[in-house]
Amino acid sequence: MKRIGLVGGTFDPIHAGHLFLGDRAAEALSLDEVWYLPAGDPYFKTERGVSPAKTRLEMVRLALEGQKDRRVCDLEVRRGGRTYTCETLEELRRLRPDCAFTFLVGGDCLSELSRWKDPGRILAAARVAVLSREGRDLARLQKEAKALSRRFGGEVTVIPAPAIELSSTMLRERVKAGLSLRGLTPEKVERYILENGLYR
Numbered sequence: 001m002k003r004i005g006l007v008g009g010t011f012d013p014i015h016a017g018h019l020f021l022g023d024r025a026a027e028a029l030s031l032d033e034v035w036y037l038p039a040g041d042p043y044f045k046t047e048r049g050v051s052p053a054k055t056r057l058e059m060v061r062l063a064l065e066g067q068k069d070r071r072v073c074d075l076e077v078r079r080g081g082r083t084y085t086c087e088t089l090e091e092l093r094r095l096r097p098d099c100a101f102t103f104l105v106g107g108d109c110l111s112e113l114s115r116w117k118d119p120g121r122i123l124a125a126a127r128v129a130v131l132s133r134e135g136r137d138l139a140r141l142q143k144e145a146k147a148l149s150r151r152f153g154g155e156v157t158v159i160p161a162p163a164i165e166l167s168s169t170m171l172r173e174r175v176k177a178g179l180s181l182r183g184l185t186p187e188k189v190e191r192y193i194l195e196n197g198l199y200r
Contacts (some may be wrong), residue, residue, distance in 0.1 A: 001100045005034040006073075006092075006126070008085060008103070010054045010168065013193060014063045015185045017106075018165040022070065025104045025129055028159045033069050034104075036060050040076040040083045051198060053077045086118040089125035101126040102157075106139055109184040110144050114151070123154025131161045175199040 005025050007018060022034035050056075056166045057077050064070045075091065076083040085103070092101060103126045106111070110130045113119055122128065130145065132138045138160055145156035171184055173199070176199055181190040193199065 001098055002033065003029070003102070004096075004099045005029065005031040005102050005104050005129070006089075007034060008037040008076075008088070010050060011038050012051050012168050013056070013059050013171055013185055013189055013198070014022045015166055015168060015171055016024050016183070017164045019063065020161075020164055021053070021104055021106060021131055024131060025102070025159060026069070029129060029157070031102065031104060034091060035071050035073040036064065037073045037075065037088065038077055041077055041081055048158060055198070058088075059189050059192055062192055063186045065188065076176065084104070084117040086116070086121035086125065089122060093125055103128050105130050107141055109134050110141055110148070110156075119148070120152040120154075122149070123152045123156070123200045127155045127157065129157045131158055132158050146167055172199040 005022060007022050009018060009195065011018065018036070022036070025031060026049050032062055038053065038060050040053050057072065057074055060072045073092075078089055080184050089101060091104065092099070103122065105128065107130055113122070113128070116122065128145075128148075130141055132141045138158065141158045145158050148154075166184065171181055174181060174184070175193060181193070
């Protein structure tokens with residue numbers, strides 16, 4: 001079966017940390033491809049205005065352009081309405097029975113996963129792999145991963161990786177302050193942000 005890594009998120013905007021997550025996981029888990037899944041209507045981000053789904057989708061497309069083993073999956077954007085990871089993973093398994101999926105998350109997301117909608121369904125539909133910041137939270141994440149596996153079943157893998165202190169919030173604040181995003185997101189994404197007046 002083809003081994004597919006899935007990186008979900010709001011991607012408002014996508015940044016180098018998101019791309020590194022996919023690259024590091026692909027190396028560690030011998031993935032054939034990494035798919036990026038922009039959320040259509042992220043129910044957990046209601047406290048702030050989120051850029052339209054099509055805008056965020058286009059930024060992901062631009063970030064991945066020309067990379068043969070990276071692709072954008074617009075499933076959640078096309079579905080519309082509230083998007084839940086368990087439903088997305090189950091739908092992907094129905095659509096692509098030839099693929100084995102690994103859902104990739106950052107270390108900060110692992111402790112929240114038990115509060116997501118139906119975490120047992122998530123772990124039944126895909127392996128979960130979490131990136132740990134080397135030397136800082138590896139032991140804690142390994143403990144949390146084991147606890148999640150015991151509670152909900154399924155497989156949770158921890159991948160050591162260098163720490164990258166980067167967030168979409170940081171990029172939005174830099175744009176608002178008129179600062180460059182060079183090195184923080186692909187040049188095509190920065191150009192799109194500026195040309196469309198995003199985050200001003």
